[in-house]
Amino acid sequence: xxxxxxxxxxxxxxxxxxxxxxxxxxxxxxxxxxxxxxxxxxxxxxxxxxxxxxxxxxxxxxxxxxxxxxxxxxxxxxxxxxxxxxxxxxxxxxxxxxxxxxxxxxxxxxxxxxxxxxxxxxxxxxxxxxxxxxxxxxxxxxxxxxxxxxxxxxxxxxxxxxxxxxxxxxxxxxxxxxxxxxxxxxxxxxxxxxxxxxxxxxxxxxxxxxxxxxxxxxxxxxxxxxxxxxxxxxxxxxxxxxxxxxxxxxxxxxxxxxxxxxxxxxxxxxxxxxxxxxxxxxxxxxxxxxxxxxxxxxxxxxx
Numbered sequence: 680x681x682x683x684x685x686x687x688x689x690x691x692x693x694x695x696x697x698x699x700x701x702x703x704x705x706x707x708x709x710x711x712x713x714x715x716x717x718x719x720x721x722x723x724x725x726x727x728x729x730x731x732x733x734x735x736x737x738x739x740x741x742x743x744x745x746x747x748x749x750x751x752x753x754x755x756x757x758x759x760x761x762x763x764x765x766x767x768x769x770x771x772x773x774x775x776x777x778x779x780x781x782x783x784x785x786x787x788x789x790x791x792x793x794x795x796x797x798x799x800x801x802x803x804x805x806x807x808x809x810x811x812x813x814x815x816x817x818x819x820x821x822x823x824x825x826x827x828x829x830x831x832x833x834x835x836x837x838x839x840x841x842x843x844x845x846x847x848x849x850x851x852x853x854x855x856x857x858x859x860x861x862x863x864x865x866x867x868x869x870x871x872x873x874x875x876x877x878x879x880x881x882x883x884x885x886x887x888x889x890x891x892x893x894x895x896x897x898x899x900x901x902x903x904x905x906x907x908x909x910x911x912x913x914x915x916x917x918x919x920x921x922x923x924x925x926x927x928x929x930x931x932x933x934x935x936x937x938x939x940x941x942x943x944x945x946x947x948x949x950x951x952x953x954x955x956x957x958x959x960x961x962x963x964x965x966x967x968x969x970x971x972x973x974x975x976x977x978x979x980x981x982x
Contacts, residue, residue, distance in 0.1 A: 693705045693706065693707055756782060761806075762807055764808070765781070765782035766785060766797040767785060767789050768794050769795045776818075777864070778819045779797075779821070780800070780821060780826070780830060782798055786853070788852075791857035796820075799834075808838060812834075812839040816841050818840070818842040819831060819840050820867075821843070821845055822846050823850050832968050846859075846863060896934055897958070898936060900936050901916055901936060902914070902916070902934065903934045905933075906930065907931040920937075920943065924947065924952070928950075932952070932955075932956070933954070933956070939955055939957045940961050940963075944972070948969060948970050955972050956972075
């Protein structure tokens with residue numbers, strides 16, 4: 680019934696003054712809407728259910744801490760290949776791979792959610808890296824310093840690198856934040872000729888005096904150091920050559936009666952020496968980009 684009908688019915692009931700043989704008096708205390716009462720009952724019960732649900736489902740402080748800690752936890756660095764190189768867990772499963780310099784770089788990239796990474800760990804490129812670069816599309820992500828420059832040159836000579844990304848000049852990959860890391864990888868540049876096992880020799884202009892000096896050294900086991908004007912700086916035994924090159928300055932050309940080894944080449948590259956001429960070149964030597972290597976026979980062939 681609506682409210683009007685309900686009020687009339689209530690008033691009619693109050694007018695009753697006799698029930699059977701007995702006198703009676705009817706008094707209206709209140710009118711209650713059953714539907715409203717039921718709604719209040721439902722609301723009250725819903726509050727109880729919600730309260731209980733909230734208490735039971737809410738994690739404890741320890742659980743919250745553990746969940747957040749798990750989110751921030753960096754995946755453990757793995758060991759890759761016979762050399763046990765530091766690497767992420769997705770090197771084998773990923774189609775491409777990112778080469779970095781060391782373990783700290785691997786950890787920093789993993790912190791940003793990048794897991795297809797492996798560290799070169801030194802300027803001498805491991806055989807695992809050489810093989811891996813030929814099996815997967817490879818990007819070298821290197822520090823923005825001279826060390827990064829040297830590693831890039833080495834990678835270009837012995838590995839198959841498709842792209843190169845660099846940290847900003849003067850910065851290291853291990854110090855970059857995630858935004859800088861993704862920006863550097865986004866701006867990576869392709870390398871047109873990633874594999875250069877042999878380097879075309881530059882043509883040298885050799886004077887008669889220069890050829891004569893080369894002839895004089897044959898069979899002596901001695902070395903001559905020349906400046907940019909092809910003037911002799913010093914003459915010394917070949918056994919002292921590597922140590923002397925580390926100490927002396929302004930050397931442009933080294934001529935010696937001996938074998939060009941990787942140690943001699945590395946020192947020459949570091950000291951910005953342009954030419955090395957010797958009786959022969961070791962087969963294990965990796966020809967650097969900035970040093971010209973020649974043999975006595977090649978010098979004779981220019982005359």
